[in-house]
Amino acid sequence: MLNYSWLILLFPAAGAVINAFWGRRLGRRGVAVVANLAVLAALIMALIMAAGVRSLPAAAHGRYELTLWQWIGVGDLQVDLALLIDPLSVVMALVVTGVGFIIHLYAATYMKLDDEHHPLDARRYARFFVYLNFFILMMLTLVLANNFLQLYVGWEGVGLASYLLIGFWFHKPSAAEAGKKAFIVNRIGDFGLALAIMWLFFLFGKSAGSLGFHDLFAQLETLSAQNSPALVGITLLLLLAATGKSAQIPLFVWLPDAMEGPSPVSALIHAATMVTAGVYMIARTHPLYEMTPASMTAVAWIGGLTALLAASIALVQTDLKRILAYSTISQLGYMFLGVGVGAYAAGIFHLTTHAFYKALLFLAAGSVMHALHGELNIDRMGGLRAKLPRTYAQFLIGAAALAGLPLLAGFWSKDEILYITYQKNMPLYIIGLFTAFLTAFYSFRAVFRAFHGAPRDHHLHDHAAEQPAGMTRPLWVLAAGALFAGLIGIPAAVGGLFGVEHSHLLEAWLHPVFANVQTPHLPAWWELGLLGASSLIALAGLGLAYARYVRQAGWALRLQRLFSPVQPLLEHKYWIDEIYMAAIVTPLRRLARFFYTFGDQTVIEGAVNGLGRVTAGAGVAVARLQSGVVGLYALSLLLGAVGLLGFFLLFG
């Protein structure tokens, strides 16, 4: 049944095409039905694929490659359009289609209104779902690719979809600007990916005869030494690409601005799926990283530092979606930390749980935003608990999972990463643990500021009303995920307490992909101790937030005053945007202007003008030639003939 897997790509493609051409005729209802059915069908297909992978014979190593057609064949190089179906790609496909489906459902109601709360006309409504289905198609292309070129196609495709969707409210200058920023920053990363692919091709392409992941990885045996300079270069370029797409240091600056897009887009693309592509790519290419411990260390440090940096910025943000954006960057940092220390399965685990609770948080924030007619500033909220009981419950579940409160989804996955980091890299473990504390604090700061206490803006408060069922109902599915998704990854130490063997279902599922990776283990009691420490840290963060924002306890306020000197630093996000502007963008712009005035205007325009227009009295023969007069055409012909003749007789 795996040989029908291509259908998973067909469904969203068909949805996009149908809505693109007949969207206006279908009306908003029809559009929503088509788009949702397309993703639902893809989800069912992903489930079938999961069953198919399960029933593969042992000899297949859980891997099935489905060649759709031979795409490029030049000389020795053969690139197919082929799907790689293995436990890893199936998990990703499930996340993309599963969370994607819920978000589509939500968006069907959410997008009925535009950003100014006027009804959105059917054409734009259809266009939104075309983009969204197109995104699903490209994301699936990315995760199901069996070779680097196809991965690249998907990589660019999701970037394009992201760009279009961030700028969906294109009449808003900030949205257009944010789209542009995302586009430019991502180009830097994509450039790294393109270079890495070319480099790989030059190293192994000839001998492997393809750009397929496994064909190339098979060639790695020819490199005996670890940390070979070429491979380090390649893996660092891949890392650059990953930092672009997954918003890590140094390329994370686009993601907060990307929140200008509609909330479902923030949830789907900028939290649950696209931004995790970098993590997925590193996990997918882990044989390369296993050969280059130096690059692994770089991945881990980038992840750890990003997690800390973004969490600290999130502490002081007042825009609800921006808090979530920085939190996303921070959580992606955890995932990088995980894959950086070789805990690939843990990284993917965190990716999965994060997809649930972060999508939940974003969609709940979207509900809040709709209820408050576009207001996202938590300083103007407060006391929304009574007004929006369902949204409150959903946001609370999401925040608790994000904070890593014991037994919720985020707890298990984050802790697994920390557990392995503890054994591999002590400084990073401490950073990770501290970040967990900050995470718990800012999560509940958002909850308490928005939903508890007295309303700070009565006008907003009085007009707030719970959102329609079309928006709140789908979120319960995500809430269930945020509560229970962690159960697929109960560590063996905990499972052992209850006499359950192989309690870590996800690790067992992914085992064929990461079979050659050794994960170290500590005694069970030690692991349980670390779990306890994490729980305490999370509760401490929650407690501090409670003390500061609900009880307004004196000591908590004094503590805040103690840290007030760093507040401007955090509020300005360490001035990173400004630094980039001054150090990179402005000089680049100057350079571009120079090239434009010199290169474009002087050379190109000059040449074009010369060729395209006859300027009176121009002595240049070339310029005169296309003058419309036969004699000059004949002259050109004759000169060419004489030249050719002379060349032949001179050199023949």
Add this chain to the structure above:
Amino acid sequence: MSLPTLDFSLILPELVVLITALLVLIADLLWPRAASRGREQAPAVLALAGLILAGLLTLLAGEWSGATLQGMLVADALARYLNLVVLLAAALGLLLSWSYLPHFSTQRSEYYALYLLAVAGMLFLGKSIELITLFVSLEILSIALYVLTGFHRGQLAGGEAALKYFLLGAFSSGFLLYGAALFYAATGATRLADIAAQNAGGFYMLAGLALFLVGLGFKLAVAPFHMWAPDAYQGAPTPVTAFMSVGTKAAALVALFRVVQAAGSVPVGVWATALAFLSLLTMTLGNLAALRQSSLKRMLAYSSIAHAGYLLVGVVAGTAAGFDAVLFYLFAYAFMNIGAFAIASLLERPGFYAVQDAGIHAADGLFGRRPWLAVAMAMFMLSLAGIPPLAGFFGKLYLFAAAVESGWAWLAVAGVLNSVISAYYYLRVVVGMFMAEPSASAHLRLPLPASATLAVALTALGTLLFGLLATPWFQGISR
């Protein structure tokens, strides 16, 4: 002296086209009042039937090969392939003419008879392995095209285009003929096989090849022999432009293969280097000039000059892979270029007295008016620019890869850089179609005749399928 071998079965497709041309010519006599009885399209139907029959015969004649008519014509794989390209281009151009011609002319049978004669000339050119037949075929196709170029007699531009094409064409024929005479001077033979067997070197051979290249370069619209092309392409009725920009190039390229192979005594380094420079010059001039055009049709004319430059890259490579790449590109080019001209023809407003050319902004907002047409046009533009996964991308890929493999890396780099330049003016059209508001005159409903729609659909399908199925097709060519 033995009796000449006259195996007409080997030139059956050509004969079918010729006979159809004659039938079309006397169609008016057969049905004197056809027009009044709703049969005004009878010549077109007949011509299309002839083209399809010729195409079928070409496909069926897969096993028949060999020389005929005293070794003047040959039926081989190359000629068969060319037949398919030319007949395809002709059929697509004919579909366009179907609805286009009635705008300005009632002389349908003359038009289609000349059209078929041009097709026959191209087909014969592809089969010529002898200098006299080569010259005659070239002249048959040229003379027919001179008339077709000026067929829109209601407007001056058509006549001007025809005059320029004609004068310069005759001029270049002189060079080609002189080249042939010099081959004869060097070897005393007119059959290409005999010329190759003589293996004569020296002045006559070199000069002969140089002059021959001038003549063929003119037909291919290679710079600096290209100056006629923008004017002729712009002035000619758009369906004729579409057809001749592909058919003539294809036939002339096949002739170029054959002549270059026959002139084996001329060092490869000489002619290949010369062609490499011509190729560079052609693509650069074509692309730079196309940047600044205000007429869509003229922009496409310059674009097809640039494409002649790309095609030469494969000839320069000189390897089997290079020739295969050229053959592949010809098919891809037939689809995407005719498709682009087809849409240009739908956007312009032809009248009896003058054609209002489709300006560069005529396609603005097309997506809102005719979404499918806009998608098709976007495919043609992206394919011409060489963007995957469309046919044009693979064409360029194979061409440039062949060039790199045979040591012409700098030419391949120049080709890639040129593609980058070209992307600018192609993408401008695409962006306009999807992003811009329609121009002021675009409030009129865009008519979409069935025949032209069919042509657009076929070319779009071809552009896409040739991209997706590039590898199997390319391997098919290699065999």
Add this chain to the structure above:
Amino acid sequence: MVPTHYYLILAAIIFSMGALGVLVRRNALIIFMCVEMMLNAVNLTLVALANQWGNLSGQVFVFIVMAVAAAEVAIGLAIVMAIVRHKDTINVEEINLLKW
């Protein structure tokens, strides 16, 4: 007997004169006559060579070229007529509607 290359040199000179005539003349008809001169120069070459090689290919070629040239004249005059009907001139410098 006159050596063959005398004919060839003469033909080359005539060809060049024809080619230069195409460049410098303004009248479409005269330009076309210059082209005819080039063709006839080639004819002379072919005939001389046929004599030298002792085969008939060159002679046959000449006949074919003459026939083609006749066809070209017919077409050329028709095209010139079509232009004159629009614009009362056959000066090619004034026929430059299509350019750039």
